[in-house]
Amino acid sequence: xxxxVYLGNGAIALAIALSLFGILLFYASIRIGxxxxxxxxxxxxxxxxxxxxxxxxxxASLAMVYALLRDDFSVSYVAHVGSRETPxxxxxxxxxxxxxxxxxxxVWVLAAYxxxxxxxxxxxxxxxxxxxxxxxxVIQCFFYLLLALAANPFLPIDLPPLNGPGPNPLLQNHxxxxxxxxxxxxxxxxxxxxFALALSVLLSDRSDLSDLSDWTALxxxxxxxxxxxxSIAIVLGGWWSYAVLxxxxxxxxxxxxxxxxxxxxxxxxxxxxxxxxxxxxLLPLWNISLAVLTFLLTILGTFLTRSGVLDSVHSFTExxxxxYFLVFISLALAVSLALLLWRxxxxxxxxxxxxxxxxxxxxxxxxxxxxxFLFVVFLGTLYPLVVEAxxxxxxxxxxxxxxxxxxxxxxxxxxxxxxxxxxxxxxxxPGRFFRQIRGPLLASLLISALFVLLGxxxxxxxxLLFLSVLVFFVILFEALRHGGGSPRWGRRIAGxxxxxxxxxxxxxxxxxxxYERDQEMALKKGEGVLFGGYRLTLDRVVAEEVPQRFxxxxxxxxxxxxxxxxxxxxxxxxxxxxxxxxxxPAIRSSLLEDLYLTLIHFEKDGSSVSLRxxxxxxxxxxxxxxxVVMLGGLWSLISGRKKGGEGR
Amino acid sequence: MQRPFLIxxxxxxxxxxxxxxxxxxxxxxxxxxxPSELRVKGEGAVLVPVRLGGVVKxxxxxxxxxxxxxxxxxxxxTIGVTTTKAPxxxxxxxxxxxxxxxxxxxxxFLAERLMIKHGNEYRPPATGEMPQEIYKSLERxxxx
Numbered sequence: 001x002x003x004x005v006y007l008g009n010g011a012i013a014l015a016i017a018l019s020l021f022g023i024l025l026f027y028a029s030i031r032i033g034x035x036x037x038x039x040x041x042x043x044x045x046x047x048x049x050x051x052x053x054x055x056x057x058x059x060a061s062l063a064m065v066y067a068l069l070r071d072d073f074s075v076s077y078v079a080h081v082g083s084r085e086t087p088x089x090x091x092x093x094x095x096x097x098x099x100x101x102x103x104x105x106x107v108w109v110l111a112a113y114x115x116x117x118x119x120x121x122x123x124x125x126x127x128x129x130x131x132x133x134x135x136x137x138v139i140q141c142f143f144y145l146l147l148a149l150a151a152n153p154f155l156p157i158d159l160p161p162l163n164g165p166g167p168n169p170l171l172q173n174h175x176x177x178x179x180x181x182x183x184x185x186x187x188x189x190x191x192x193x194x195f196a197l198a199l200s201v202l203l204s205d206r207s208d209l210s211d212l213s214d215w216t217a218l219x220x221x222x223x224x225x226x227x228x229x230x231s232i233a234i235v236l237g238g239w240w241s242y243a244v245l246x247x248x249x250x251x252x253x254x255x256x257x258x259x260x261x262x263x264x265x266x267x268x269x270x271x272x273x274x275x276x277x278x279x280x281x282l283l284p285l286w287n288i289s290l291a292v293l294t295f296l297l298t299i300l301g302t303f304l305t306r307s308g309v310l311d312s313v314h315s316f317t318e319x320x321x322x323x324y325f326l327v328f329i330s331l332a333l334a335v336s337l338a339l340l341l342w343r344x345x346x347x348x349x350x351x352x353x354x355x356x357x358x359x360x361x362x363x364x365x366x367x368x369x370x371x372x373f374l375f376v377v378f379l380g381t382l383y384p385l386v387v388e389a390x391x392x393x394x395x396x397x398x399x400x401x402x403x404x405x406x407x408x409x410x411x412x413x414x415x416x417x418x419x420x421x422x423x424x425x426x427x428x429x430p431g432r433f434f435r436q437i438r439g440p441l442l443a444s445l446l447i448s449a450l451f452v453l454l455g456x457x458x459x460x461x462x463x464l465l466f467l468s469v470l471v472f473f474v475i476l477f478e479a480l481r482h483g484g485g486s487p488r489w490g491r492r493i494a495g496x497x498x499x500x501x502x503x504x505x506x507x508x509x510x511x512x513x514x515y516e517r518d519q520e521m522a523l524k525k526g527e528g529v530l531f532g533g534y535r536l537t538l539d540r541v542v543a544e545e546v547p548q549r550f551x552x553x554x555x556x557x558x559x560x561x562x563x564x565x566x567x568x569x570x571x572x573x574x575x576x577x578x579x580x581x582x583x584x585p586a587i588r589s590s591l592l593e594d595l596y597l598t599l600i601h602f603e604k605d606g607s608s609v610s611l612r613x614x615x616x617x618x619x620x621x622x623x624x625x626x627x628v629v630m631l632g633g634l635w636s637l638i639s640g641r642k643k644g645g646e647g648r
Numbered sequence: 649m650q651r652p653f654l655i656x657x658x659x660x661x662x663x664x665x666x667x668x669x670x671x672x673x674x675x676x677x678x679x680x681x682x683p684s685e686l687r688v689k690g691e692g693a694v695l696v697p698v699r700l701g702g703v704v705k706x707x708x709x710x711x712x713x714x715x716x717x718x719x720x721x722x723x724x725x726t727i728g729v730t731t732t733k734a735p736x737x738x739x740x741x742x743x744x745x746x747x748x749x750x751x752x753x754x755x756x757f758l759a760e761r762l763m764i765k766h767g768n769e770y771r772p773p774a775t776g777e778m779p780q781e782i783y784k785s786l787e788r789x790x791x792x
Contacts, residue, residue, distance in 0.1 A: 396677070405668055522714070601737050
């Protein structure tokens with residue numbers, strides 16, 4: 001038997017034992033109370049369980065990568081996703097190309113977060129931190145048990161096959177496969193820490209917090225970091241879908257996309273409402289509820305994508321993890337609700353709302369809008385599943401539902417954003433507000449008029465553009481006025497950056513979805529077709545054999561304005577483990593527009609092909625905007641560590 | 649004095665949302681049906697967008713210029729499908745497909761999308777689908 005099998009199973013078993021041990025020790029520390037009350041302090045040993053778990057999972061994950069690279073088919077996971085012909089970098093990232101490996105990656109990231117959290121707070125020997133350490137071990141324990149019982153990647157195979165099928169063809173097509181899943185995991189799993197902190201605030205006596213708003217300062221970096229990664233992961237997921245799947249879009253309100261988006265919405269609401277608690281000592285219980293909700297949504301998302309209730313590239317094969325996740329979600333929900341009801345009453349906000357025209361009220365509406373957005377997505381995602389479970393009829397909720405609902409909500413969020421950046425805490429002055437909004441309003445009206453003159457007439461797009469430009473100018477004027485003078489400047493400019501990133505995404509999404517053109521066309525060899533300002537000529541159809549697959553390419557000459565503009569070769573990839581070929585679109589990308597070609601059909605003698613051609617404006621700005629959002633989030637994390645003074 | 653005002657504003661936003669949801673969800677649901685289920689609905693199914701799933705009936709595929717017609721069956725009922733969309737490379741008789749569109753007054757199904765139904769388990773290609781067959785007749789990149 002392969003040593004990897006021993007190592008992997010040993011690590012999982014030991015991690016389960018260590019977690020239980022650590023849970024007991026943390027509980028003992030909580031019961032003992034203040035350090036020094038007992039001759040022996042158990043907390044350092046409990047923290048050691050965290051460190052050891054991280055070491056064990058690191059070893060197990062690296063051992064699996066090693067087995068994948070060595071094509072060790074006596075390990076069940078390798079026999080399932082490996083193949084000798086797969087390029088080695090794809091073998092290495094196959095760690096997350098199927099269920100068992102992805103759960104292993106999950107616990108590795110979770111153990112890393114937990115170990116880092118207890119290490120950074122090792123000096124704070126209080127009930128709050130001991131509870132947090134305990135809860136993180138409970139979550140880990142669930143995932144270790146899941147690995148051991150339902151999704152073990154380290155099962156021994158007595159008669160190893162000579163070769164394996166290789167990973168799902170869709171997952172061996174693009175470099176984004178190396179980036180999107182890890183980013184998503186860093187995002188998703190990171191919300192375990194704020195969840196643990198939120199429950200700890202409810203469970204402990206909070207004697208170590210000078211007041212409740214300390215909680216937000218404590219949790220802030222642990223929310224901003226995963227939030228930044230989740231933001232980029234969602235965008236990268238869209239980019240992957242665009243570059244690989246060949247339908248020309250990047251977002252279809254597909255349940256798996258929604259699963260990644262829902263925790264982002266609640267975490268974004270939390271990032272805003274936390275500021276209300278920090279500055280005005282309001283909404284403590286609300287913030288804790290949002291931290292709990294975000295975590296539950298990540299587990300729900302994992303259940304949706306991994307249990308096989310959905311037909312998707314993410315659900316891999318029929319799996320047995322569904323019931324485990326359902327039990328875990330139910331337990332986490334029940335415990336959180338019970339704690340919120342039982343201990344929540346003790347969390348009273350000390351502040352109060354003095355005036356309706358104030359930033360705290362605007363943030364209240366911000367939360368209302370983000371949660372409405374979340375509810376819309378939640379309903380559209382889960383309604384078909386519920387109906388199917390109850391009535392047995394299969395249905396799907398169409399994209400128009402999501403677009404109808406989310407476009408107005410996005411508009412309202414933008415409106416709030418523009419007003420919010422120039423409204424102070426406490427009490428705003430209408431006179432000052434109008435002086436501040438005048439300039440941006442004028443500038444954005446002029447620019448929107450220009451857009452209309454340029455031919456953008458779709459009313460929803462014009463309104464979204466107008467509001468986005470308005471927010472942009474409000475932010476710009478605000479930045480210019482303050483310069484580096486204000487004490488919270490670092491955090492503020494980081495926040496401005498994240499918002500500008502969001503604006504870029506919103507504008508690029510509205511323009512690209514409203515003004516994309518697509519057409520199916522049949523091309524004979526040597527024949528040219530005009531489309532969207534391009535001339536497309538089929539030069540030849542060629543086949544090429546590479547180790548893991550073979551490829552059929554339509555070589556298309558692209559001309560723009562009579563000048564050659566390169567060659568695009570949309571292709572079909574034939575994999576030995578797949579009945580249907582997997583297309584790879586060819587994209588000519590620029591900052592203004594993308595030309596996107598998909599090969600739909602080819603004649604076997606190479607005489608003609610059917611193509612789908614698309615021209616979408618400003619698509620690449622979506623990926624840029626996602627990067628800017630992430631930068632803003634991480635920047636805010638760094639600049640928030642220095643204690644700023646009051647005022648702005 | 650301000651609190652009721654605030655609560656009223658929040659309630660108004662929520663009421664607006666509920667109103668939108670009420671209409672939006674019902675209007676945009678697309679049911680997944682089989683040919684038998686579609687036939688049972690009779691006239692009520694005409695021009696209602698659905699996803700129709702079944703098997704392409706052998707000897708029914710005709711390509712007439714850019715117009716593709718074939719019969720979709722679930723072994724009980726059969727519905728004629730018309731589409732102008734180019735079929736995917738592997739489209740062939742006997743294959744499970746899903747079409748999106750609606751039943752027309754004449755009784756034919758007009759499809760705006762044509763998808764091949766595939767499970768998550770990747771099956772090896774059957775005879776006739778072998779990639780090598782396709783590959784043989786094409787120019788090879790290495791020959792150039």
